[in-house]
Amino acid sequence: MIKKTETSGWRQARRRSARDAIVEAAWALVREEGLAGLSLRDLARRAGISPPTVYAYFDSKNAIYDAMFGAAAAQFAGRMAEPYACEDPRELLAAGARRFAAFCTSDLERYQLLFQRCVPGFEPSPQSYAPALRALGGAREVLALNGITDARYLDLWTALITGLVSQQVSNDPGGGRWTALIEESVAMFLAHCQPAAARPSAPGPAWPEGALS
């Protein structure tokens, strides 16, 4: 699979853009037909190529799902890492939760592929999965800003927020019955998990530069 690395400049760039075009067509198709409705025939037609040509860029159908997953995970990490308008640790926590919910509810299929994992034989590769882990690390940092470092509380936080989002997309798609509970969830969570010392506007401990990236 290794080619001459010297000629790789614009050639690889072209190949990459062709791959990206196929992945984008796959997303368009999936948003119309659902995650399970992705077929190579339809994908090829949508992308303006013939079905076998798809195999010039992807080894299998699952490789396409993996590329889609990777793109979605990158979007996720990028969105969560954008700068926040506030600095207050508590507001940062709430803003992150709101952002996560907005990201999930704005694209149902993307949410399903990233977080529901219900494509029959597919599991994301470690490379595609990495950006999602990076974003989770961001949550850990923000919790630390709030004085919360217990790993158990990180688990509790993720369960709480993903639970809200899951109920939202499953039982009230397009509405706000559960996402409207985010502020209250933050209050409930902090009241229970935040140590008394960190309760007022006491500044948190120093943390590494670029911790949120």
Added chain:
Amino acid sequence: MIKKTETSGWRQARRRSARDAIVEAAWALVREEGLAGLSLRDLARRAGISPPTVYAYFDSKNAIYDAMFGAAAAQFAGRMAEPYACEDPRELLAAGARRFAAFCTSDLERYQLLFQRCVPGFEPSPQSYAPALRALGGAREVLALNGITDARYLDLWTALITGLVSQQVSNDPGGGRWTALIEESVAMFLAHCQPAAARPSAPGPAWPEGALS
């Protein structure tokens, strides 16, 4: 589809038991192959009949999924409605959550069909869905025993518990990383949502007989 109702006694009973046998075979197959791996050929072989005979009992493949869903929902409602050893409202709430988690984690495929909804073209019929709604009503009753009647808090409770269970089965199947947080979740939830009046051992208001059934 309507037959002579006078001859329906043992004849319908035989038909019911044959249906049940097929549904049981379907569950056995699904536990081996996954929810998406249910095919009529394999199902027929497992049930000891020929593929077309399946259509003597079910109109389509989705009708089989629906029967499976109905059976699972009935198990769920039955399990949640079994008598509880304690009477303290707070302990009742925690016991219900533990029971729910145990029910979900003890059978992954059943959990996926009931609560994850990721079978491509399938949606449960209202009849099959009804028992699940009954069980949700039970949660509302127990929350009322704890002095919590705000519908928003019922939503928050379901999000919190389903979030814990979802993280558990997705990220630590067979373990207890998230289910171990149930007690703490109950404490957190009640501290935030329970009115101060109901905090001590004050008895809740009277409620209808058989409210939990």
Added chain:
DNA sequence: GTCTATAGCTGGATAGAC
């Protein structure tokens, strides 16, 4: 790299005898 053509398989569902 891209195409046409097609292999090879599996799936749900049906026909018709018994």
Added chain:
DNA sequence: GTCTATCCAGCTATAGAC
């Protein structure tokens, strides 16, 4: 109701010319 036999549609993936 149950069977054998089969239809037909859809899929992924490959072969081989260009």
